Amino acid sequence: MKFAQTGIPGLDKMLDNKGIPAGxxxxxxxxxxxxxxTLAMQFLYNGVKLFKERGLxxxxxxxxxxxxEAMLSVGIxxxxxxxxxxxFIDATQLRSVPSHLEVGGYDVKKEEFSLLSLMESIRSKVEEAKVKRIVIDPLAMLTVLFPNESERRIAVADLIQHLSTLGATSLLLTELPTDAPIRSYQIEDYLSQGAIIMKKIRNENHLSYVIQIEKMRGVQHDNQARLYKIDQGGINVIPSESILYATI
Ligand SMILES: Nc1ncnc2c1ncn2[C@@H]1O[C@H](COP(=O)(O)OP(=O)(O)O)[C@@H](O)[C@H]1O
Ligand SMILES: [Mg+2]
Structure with a gap:
């Protein structure tokens, strides 16, 4: 089995010093x-600098x-x-496609067109540039396009299936609505092969960040919540410092 190391030493240590299973x-x-x-950009940047893997x-x-500019402020x-x-693919304009359009004589709904055109532009970039690492930031737009839970499930499943056929290792970034102590599970948690939680914890005047690998198939991973810092170089995970936090 091949792995894509993140190049973030503390995080790779949590991943059995191997990384994320490739693909x-x-x-x-x-x-x-x-x-x-920040973490996702480090994954792409380190992919290029340390592991000769191209990113998207x-x-x-x-x-x-x-x-x-934001990445430069942490030294990346x-x-x-x-x-x-x-x-880079700037897909921010996908929101403004018309609600109905005709493609090859068929009437296509806006959200279907958006997803199909997104998958097609990802595929062509991956093939053209021989990309091995992909970041999608954030998946939330699919929630906007597909407010209906079952349609969204199909859309996310299609996207994950599509990414896996491209042979690249992908990070799907998902916004949690709040820092609620108990999070609700989202569709992508079930469909993706791994899930990593990042969380800010406020205690009195102090803000701590913790990261936990909730699931990762194919690798013996750390399952404790670990502290991390954001400073020069980006995310720095401190793998020796676990934190007792049962409700992450
Ligand atoms: N130069 C910096 N030094 C320390 N922390 C920073 C710096 N720049 C940004 N941050 C912190 O990094 C976080 C932004 O990270 P970001 O990757 O954009 O988060 P997300 O994508 O989860 O919204 C913020 O909490 C911000 O306070
Ligand atoms: Mg972000």
Missing amino acids: YSVSIIGAPGAGKT YVSLDENISRLK DLNGLRGKSLN
Whole structure:
């Protein structure tokens, strides 16, 4: 079995010093500001710099030049990557496709068109640039397009199935609505092969961040919640420091 190391030493240690099984789709779940985008960009950046694997960042929400500025503030210089090593798809305009349109003589609903065109642009970029790592940030747009739970389930399943046929290792970023002590499970938790939770915990005046691998098929992983920091270099997991927190 092959693995995609994250290049974040503490996190790879939690993954049996191996990493994420290559070709798997993993949900990264957390409240806004928990560091999901930062962790995902480190996964892509380290993929290029340390493991010679090309990356693709699919933005459904984030302005790409603003994202690059934010990463620079934690010392990750995405402009320093050359050629086709890091690719971007700006899919933020998908929201503005008309509600009905005709494709090849068929009337196609907006949400179906959006998903199909998204999957097609991912496929062509992956093939063109020989991409091995994909980040989709965030999956929430599918919730907007498919408010109906059963339709959304099919859409997420289609997307995960599509990603697995591309042979790349994928991170699917999922916003949790709040920092509620007990989170509700989302469809992608069941459908993806792994789930990593990132959480901010406020105790008195102090803010701590904790990360926990809730599920990861194919690797003997740490199942404790571990502390992490966001500073120069991005996310730094401190694997020796577990935290007693049963309700993460
Ligand atoms: N230069 C920095 N030093 C320390 N923390 C930072 C810095 N830049 C951003 N952060 C923190 O990183 C977090 C933003 O991470 P981000 O990856 O955008 O989160 P998410 O994608 O989960 O919303 C915020 O909590 C912010 O406070
Ligand atoms: Mg984000």
